Amino acid sequence: MMKSWDSLFSLKNLMILATLLRIGFFLFGLFQDLTMEVKYTDIDYYVFTDASRFVFNGLSPYERETYRYTPLLSWVLLPTSLNNFDNELINLLIFSFGKFLFILADLVSGYLIYQILNHLVLNNATNNNSKKLDSKSKNLILALTSVWLLNPMVITISTRGSCESVLSILVLSFIYYLLIKKMYIVSGLLLGFSIHFKIYPIIYLPTSIIYLSQLEINNQKNTLSFFFPFNLIKLSTLKLAISTILSLFSLNLLMYNLYGHQFLYHTYLYHLTRIDHRHNFSLYNIMLYFESYILSDSFKLNSNISINPNTIQNFLFSKISFLPQILLSIIIIPFCLNYFNNANIKLNLISKNYLFLNSLFLQTFTFVTYNKVITSQYFIWYIIFLPFFLLNSSLLLKKNLLKSLSILFFWVTSQTIWLYNAYNLEFLGKNVFYPNIFYSSVFFFLVNVWILDKFIKDSFLKIT
């Protein structure tokens, strides 16, 4: 019985199951779009396809209001503009081209996760003088790959037409070429491309530089040859940094030449200056709603004598909210998990690889937790690292089952509470901004901080 289960539990079968699930979700989405009031397709998918239609007609994708992405995305989705056949079904399928692409990207991401996991486990096995993976390890890799491939949240997001999976491929490829292929220039080019696609992967650059600098320290056997930050300058780090900058700047330059300030504003500057007032998971949301009002001319005109607009404008959260996010995710976590120059220990490559991947996971988790805006799509940003984190995690041990389940329970419950309040606001128009939405965001944030604590502890636990 076990044997037949083992033979069934293969990458091929997992990919088939993952594909079938995605097809099922996609078809259900079509049904929901056609028959139900609330649409399955993400509003962003209409934004992407509208932008593509503008490009198709020789215009800028930024002609489409709220298109805040690289023009590349609208180019890739150009086929969706060809949906003017007489047959409605054909039109629907052509319009869904982007979804197929995102589903494919989702599956390829799953495959890359599998490859990276395989490499990590194989390295570990080699270290233990075993050159072949046993079935337990194989199953573990497949089970962890399933965390991505069979994850209903991941499937829903790509089948609704969200482009996160395209970014997932880029980020995973960057890791693949960095850790497995050791092709730092290619890795840097991919990281630059990722940052061009969305800004946030820039947080991986310092981590990668520290990680590579640590690899060379072991080779040189001279840990204190230079002082920080000069000890980060190595050939490998230069290759990675320069290729990242080169790829990022060349793509940005190309897009700037084509679309000018529109590109710069909508793809980058908007994200730096935006104050998201509409409800979302973020701790800062209600605060930012108030502050966006305080910053408006309307506030100056309407405020009565009990509120002095100048006093209240002296301190604004919107101006400093990025500080804990940047400090933790770009500086503190990468250094705590990857920088060991002054420590009197030698870590092996496997530990460094684990720490590097755990660092990416913790950075992303922290970045999202402290972000000014959080929507469900953002969870994908750290879910791609979850299989690597779980590989060496004590949370999978039987003795920690309760702890693991409580993490999952509180993460889901805090979201559910928030979503219930958001439903009351969005669909029933109930005035639940305060206390309901506010405290459910606080609760969700605190749950994430609590989970982060567990993850931090777990990240260091098995490192030797």
Next chain:
Amino acid sequence: MSTIKQRITLLVDDKGDKKININDPLEGLVLSENKWFVPNGEYERQDRFVIPSSLIDLSKLSGIDKFSIEWSSFDETSKNSEVFSKNIPSGLNYYLKPKDGANASTSFDELFNFIDNNKNISIENFIQTPLSFQYHEDNNFEVPTEISKFISNLICDYDNQISSDRKKQYCLTKLNRDLLSISSFSIEYNGKFKDKNNMVITLYWPRINFNSMIMISEYIDKELGVFSIDKKLSIKYQDLVLLGFIDNLKIDDFNKNFPEKGIKKVRKTMVSIEPRHKFYREQNFESFFKQPNGLNEKHHVIISDFSNEAPMNKEIFDCELFLYYETNKEIFFDKYQLVENSKKENYKLVGLWGESDLEKPVYSIDKWGSIGLFQADINKKNSIEIPLHFRYLEPSLNSSNSNKHFMKKPEVFWACELSIDKLNKFYAEQNDNLKVSDYEELVEKYQKTYSKRNPLDLKSELNYESFFTDNTIFFHLKSGAVNETTHSAETLTEGGYLVDEYSLPVPKFNDISIVRIVTSIVMVLSFGFIFAKLITNRRKMLVKASKKQN
């Protein structure tokens, strides 16, 4: 010397004062001693003032091609007129068309200086349609005082150029009193007519107790018309037939023709008009938001008797049903959603103008709102559901603020256009029975009718009428409960006003203190907590690893 022309038109109907003889509205009307004595009673009234260019300081309007200021009450009675059917959309509207090459902001300054209006709005608050820059206000349930002041000053100044202050004061008092009860007005300026009449002011009262005489003025050429609708003749000729008299008299004519200042007998006349705006009594519409409403809603418009034919002969006219929205800035239409939806819904977006940023809250928007024009098809379904969205509002500074809000009901109308193609086809089909002369007469009749238009009504060159051709007749549907199962229109209007109610959630601004305190504490403590955990766990790991390596 050019003078202002004023035409006063009074209409008697069976709903009015019984003291007036509807069959003979001229009974008791006499002209004597420079005055018209009009029988006391309730009339529907329209006053039109035409201001010649020589009386306007055109240098003050050098950057303006056209402008128009229109206001109409939200009261349903303002939409009842069959004769004076200008049908101005409810609320206050400014339309401004700068001259070619002129700066919109400069033109705006010129307009507001000219009307001496220091209202706190700017050109940034206007939206641009293909016809003009437009500004609209929904909250003017009463006559805007700044505009009525402009009108009365303009007219009374000219009326009494060399008259005494007492006379001017009398004019102002009288006009201001009358203006308080008007239901709509329009001020239209056209800079293109250099030698003609540049400005026309039209005032409308659905019912006014007219108990005064009309003085013949030295500086205003006055024309008086008193009419009643002849229903029998109207049915017979399929036009609106008015019986009564219309006469104008200048002071010179008066002295010349009536030196003895005697009583002038008035002569009965018949006027046949083809109103551009009509009421389509076969159908009405009901509009509402389902309660409770969310932030993404549908505006429901239900048309009664959808099986009915369009108002005019389909063989000659192209008739389409339209919905015209002027929504405040709390509401926005997503044009992409509307275009996408129109593929499967029974409406089509014809035009959408206004604030296009779908993400901004109300307090970050300068523009007053949006205009949406939809074409609806009610052949299969009599309800139209237009999706719209609500922006986030300003946090409430006052804890007792109501979260009830109102959206102006859309104008729902059939626009019927004379189709020459259809006419030709009709002629071809009827070839055996219809002589060429008949056909030509038919074409001539319609073209003449439309070019002549209703003398009591000027087509606006700037408002929604101008989205349609000159050959278009508008058949307006009135708002009212469609049937018992749907929402009653009355419950959804504010005191009979033509508005639909919705509610929007707003946080109380006073909560900012607690939100700030909790957010800061949580942010700082969580940062410290995570930082501490990272450092302690790293230290533990290093100690453990060091021990192991040693």
